[in-house]
Every structure is written in structure tokens, then in C-alpha cells.
Amino acid sequence: MARNPIRDRVAIVGLGSTGFSRDAGGRSSKALACEASIRALRDAGLGAGDVDGLVGAAEPGGPSPSAMSAALGLPRVTHFSSPTPVAVFALVDAMNAIFSGACETVLLYFPYLRLPWNSRSAAADPFRRQNTLGVMPAPESTNAAAAYAAWASRYIHEFEVPRETFGRVALNARANAAQNPLAAMKAPLTMEGYLQARMIREPLCMLDMDVPVDGADAFVLTTTERARETCANPVVVHAASVGLVGENDEDQLPSLARHGQHVVVESLRAKSDLWLDDIDVFFPYDGFSIITLGWIENFGWCAPGQAGRFLEEHWDAEEGRVMIDGRIPINPHGGSLSEGATRGSGHLREAVTQLRGEAEGRQVPGAQTALIGCGGFFFNSQGAVLRRL
């Protein structure tokens, strides 16, 4: 086992979300972040004076920790930071701050606002239009998002899989979102509908890509000791890791068999006492469908190239979604493809909701342990094992 002194020592004791929509109307990112944060603090039974750590994902157009401290009137903060987007970066920073004693209780927030470069309606909004990308890149680029289409082409080439392999990821997400009141996209989706969806970056179509939304998630974290005293249903982080390989420029990645996800899996595997046989609910990130296929294979649920077959074998035809061994759902909240593009905070929130036993109609009976594979292949691969205390 690898050194993991933080194992089970930091607990999540508060959850808040605005829910997600294609358009939250005339509300700022800060307004959404405040709503989620106040919900999370009330859920934890805490007030402004109890928060001494503030960690907010550095989402474009989102409020800084100092702006949030001012908005929420937090009198005394001893740790604050703005980690790169994708949820486990911020989770790990909050955990480390608490475990080291930099602070005792962290408000962790994730603000999302559709931006003019990924939403036409956002581009028509004079306020949102003030957010720009700066230099307009050339089309001939694999930077960031486009790279997933490029590596999806490689996946199809190496493993000779049909588009339905990707489609099952989208169908699973949509069927699950229908059971989640927070989700943006609930209209039923069929394979035929998937195959007819508009191509964007072929081989990936619109339904292979997360849906831009307005909304926010927030969490309250504190020491496990304190959580035992104050919280009826704490969930602890058993292990967490991010992962990076040297050749992480998108088009220079060594291969589908060696990238950030592999580093995460090796690291988590060495830190966690709990592994696939212990998992009750599984959260492979789905910012793009190809990422989900990668997580399923790289965690070892099946061999490389076999994720499509795995999804088919574990498909619950009646429910139109995946149930691994008839028991373990994948992204039961609908994921980024259908709940909304939360860059992983939705996956984290649903993991905690499930482990608390509060997922209502989509609850996994007796869920004790959740596995999260968050982020993609290049510069934001990360994962966590959460368990009920």
C-alpha cells in the first residue's frame, strides 16, 4: 500500500446545489454560487463564522474566493484557493488544507455559467459576451476539447467499435437524468435518436459532449472527528488522487494505453483499501463519452477496447441503462452529458447523496462505497474513493 495518512480523515458534511438548466435567466455566476453555498452550509447546520476555508473552482466567469467571502460575509478565512476546474483538484486542496490544519471547515463551491464560446444564447447575452477566449485559435488544433474527438477516432480505429459503443454512454446518462430533479436534460433518448444527432467534431456528435448549463454545486468539508460530533450522516474521502504523464500535450499523448487516467488508477489502487468488488456506485466522468469508456477500461472493469461490450452485457433493457452485475449503476444522476456540464462536481455530489441514502427514487440500496473517475486523459485526470462513515 502507498502512504495515505489522510485516509478517512476528512468528511463531507454539507451539500447544496441550485440544480442545472440550459438557462438560469438573469442570474450571475456569483448568485448561483451563493445559493448553492448557503444551501450547503444550512445542510451542515453551520453559519458564516464556522467557515475558515474557502475553495472555489476557477471556472471562467465564476466568483473568486475573496468575492464569495465578501458576498457571504465570512468574518475570518485562513485558507482560500482557486484550483483549476474539474472537481477533484478542488476536493484534494480542501482535504489537504483541513488535514494540515490550515483551516478546520471548508466551503467548496463550483460555479457554472454557459459562456459565449459554447452557447449561442450565451453569446447573445451582452453581460456574458464580456468573457472572451482572447486569441481565436486556428481550427487545426487538438487543444483541450477537440482532442477527445481526435482520440475517439483512434479508439474506433484500434478496436473497430461501432458508434453504438459511444451511444450507450449517452443513453445511460439520459435515462438516469430522468430520475434526477436537478438535471437539465430529461427528454427520453433512443439509440436511433443518438445516431441521428448532429455531428460536431466527427466522430463525436452533440450527444457525446456535455451540455453547457447554468448552476452551481457546493460542499462543506471538515475533520472526521468534528463530523462525528456534528453530522448525522458523514461521508469520508477514503482516497483521492490526480494524475499526469509527461507527454500530456493533447496530440503528443503516448497512447490510449498510457495517459493521466492510468496514473490515477495506479495511485488510487495503491492508496485504497476498497476496490471494484467493494463498490456500490460508479462515477466515470463523461464530459465526452470517450472519457467514460476510458475510465471503465482503465479501472479494470473490462479489458481495453471492451467497454462497449461491457456496457451491452450489463445493460438493463427494461430501464434503458447500465446496471453492473444488476446492482451498480453508472452516473445515476445523469452525468455531465445529461444532468449538465459540472466538470465532476455533479458526480461528487451524487456520490455523497447516494452514500447518505438520500437519492430517493434512484437510491442504490445500502450504498456504502463510491468510486469516482473524474476528468479526462490529458491534464485533469483524477479520482476518489468515498465511503459512508
Place this chain on the structure above:
Amino acid sequence: MSEFGDDAGLVERFPYARIDHDNKYMYRGWLDKRLLVNRCEDCAVFHHPPKPVCPRCWSSALRPTEVSGRGIVHLTILLHQGPPAPGVDYAKGPHPVVTVELDEQAGLRFTSTVVECPLEEVRIGLPVELDWVDRFGSPFPVFRPSTGN
């Protein structure tokens, strides 16, 4: 317009690029229609995109070195929509983007478009060679199917 060779002039010639002191030699090479890739003078390993040190041996003795531009398509995207560029009309059909593994070194790849190639022939494994097109009045490196010469 600024002088051809200075930094401000270079930025004007490539309005779509983020140019810095690590990659400026590559773009200067494009102005002469030469595809330059950083090569380490100590360990002879190429790397791309340009970095300030050799990622293999940490040497700073890097030489922007002309490569043949021949290689094999390793990744493909057909952009049905995307950033605007001169000569790219998404309404007329998807714009191909290819990442090419260059003959000079395994794993060394360069991404651009492919010209003079029907869309159905844009596929992984296609041998290609270097060509140049005009973009905003400056040369822009692209690939075309290999003629086998």
C-alpha cells in the same frame, strides 16, 4: 506593419497563434515554408510543441530543425463546426483536422489539416506529406496524401 523579423511583426503575421519566446522560431520557419521542430543537440531527441528545455535530458541546447513533413495520420477529426478561418467554410462540408506522426521519430506528431483529399479518404494510417497554403497572408503548413516520391 512591423518589420518582418521582429516579435511584433511575427504576431501580426500569425493572428491566430499564441506566440512566445519558446515557439517563435517555429513560426519564423513557417514564413520561409520550413517546418522546424525542436531537436536537442545533446541527445538528438525531437519534441513538439516547442519547450524551453529538452524533456528527455533537460539540455537547453535546442535547435529548431527542419523536418520532412512526411508521416502517417495518427488521429483524425472532421469538424462540422469550429473556429472561423479563411478558406474554411463549414457550410460546404466538414473541415478535416489530422494529427500526423512524423517519419523523423516515433510519437513525434504535428497537427494540421489535409488538403487535396476526399473526406472519405481522411483516415488513420494514411501516408501524407507536407504542403503549404496561405492563411492571413502567411504560409500555413498542411498535409496532403503522399504522392509516393
